[in-house]
Amino acid sequence: MLELLFHPVISGLIIMAIIGALAYRAHFVDVSGLIGAFVIGFTVWYTGGVAAFTIILFFFFSSGMATKYKYKAKAKVNLAQEGKGKRSWKNVFGSGLIPMIFSIGIYITKPGVLVASIDPFWSFAMFGGFIGAIATTAADTLASEIGVFSKSKPRLITNLRRKVPRGTIGAVSLLGEAVAVLAGVFIGTIALLFAFLAPGWIPIYNIEQLIMIFPLAILTAFMGCNLDSLIGAIVQNRFVCEICGAIVDKEFHCDYETKYVGGYKSFTNMHVNFGSSGMGATLGIVLGAGLFVWILGGLFFWILASSSN
Numbered sequence: 001m002l003e004l005l006f007h008p009v010i011s012g013l014i015i016m017a018i019i020g021a022l023a024y025r026a027h028f029v030d031v032s033g034l035i036g037a038f039v040i041g042f043t044v045w046y047t048g049g050v051a052a053f054t055i056i057l058f059f060f061f062s063s064g065m066a067t068k069y070k071y072k073a074k075a076k077v078n079l080a081q082e083g084k085g086k087r088s089w090k091n092v093f094g095s096g097l098i099p100m101i102f103s104i105g106i107y108i109t110k111p112g113v114l115v116a117s118i119d120p121f122w123s124f125a126m127f128g129g130f131i132g133a134i135a136t137t138a139a140d141t142l143a144s145e146i147g148v149f150s151k152s153k154p155r156l157i158t159n160l161r162r163k164v165p166r167g168t169i170g171a172v173s174l175l176g177e178a179v180a181v182l183a184g185v186f187i188g189t190i191a192l193l194f195a196f197l198a199p200g201w202i203p204i205y206n207i208e209q210l211i212m213i214f215p216l217a218i219l220t221a222f223m224g225c226n227l228d229s230l231i232g233a234i235v236q237n238r239f240v241c242e243i244c245g246a247i248v249d250k251e252f253h254c255d256y257e258t259k260y261v262g263g264y265k266s267f268t269n270m271h272v273n274f275g276s277s278g279m280g281a282t283l284g285i286v287l288g289a290g291l292f293v294w295i296l297g298g299l300f301f302w303i304l305a306s307s308s309n
């Protein structure tokens with residue numbers, strides 16, 4: 001009987017039921033979001049293992065809490081998520097689909113699943129992609145939900161000299177950037193804790209991978225979050241609020257209809273999130289594949305070159 005409880009399908013179903021009930025009661029998701037979260041959560045639990053699941057759970061609860069944080073104050077100035085902050089299946093799949101795909105990747109690159117013997121490098125590279133995608137989404141969500149409380153006006157990522165109203169697409173602030181890095185620190189810490197306390201539960205196989213995982217989480221969080229702002233500022237559908245002048249992705253602002261001003265009309269925030277988490281994943285794989293030195297070196301010389309003139 002007890003053995004049955006430890007079967008990954010049984011334990012997964014029990015854990016998803018408990019977490020689902022908690023998340024629904026906390027109004028993190030609506031019914032469609034709950035179903036989406038169940039599909040993604042269970043798949044990651046079964047394929048990516050306990051560590052990957054814990055990381056996606058961190059994202060799920062931290063972004064839920066950040067969305068609820070001072071919700072009324074954010075709603076008053078049109079900076080809050082719609083639907084009382086409850087995420088629908090669109091939000092859930094927008095942020096969870098790519099991590100889920102990489103979680104499946106972790107599973108099928110395990111020795112004996114598809115091929116009898118396979119280099120453990122592949123499983124780690126998939127894990128890097130998973131971390132990259134989830135760090136990007138977590139950093140982006142937390143930075144937007146917390147960054148709006150920045151005391152100083154945000155600046156536009158495509159033109160950092162220009163100050164813009166809060167909530168503008170592509171607006172970045174120092175507070176938001178700090179929160180993004182912090183999201184990476186949390187995710188990296190979870191990975192490290194697993195690597196030390198329960199190494200069998202995480203796809204890290206050697207010392208190089210162990211050293212890489214923490215900076216990988218921070219770099220993908222920081223770069224992925226800024227890539228998201230950049231993509232948003234360039235391609236996303238934009239509307240101007242004729243009351244406060246903010247450029248937003250909503251058709252209503254300040255209780256009035258907004259005017260379409262640019263970007264691709266069918267390109268919504270969900271598509272931007274897909275794009276950025278895909279890029280975050282790619283970055284994670286590149287870093288996980290040991291091309292780390294190249295990126296750090298490049299960054300170092302770029303800073304050196306730009307500070308010398």
Ligand SMILES: [Zn+2]
Nearest residue numbers: 241244253254
């Ligand atoms: Zn407005």
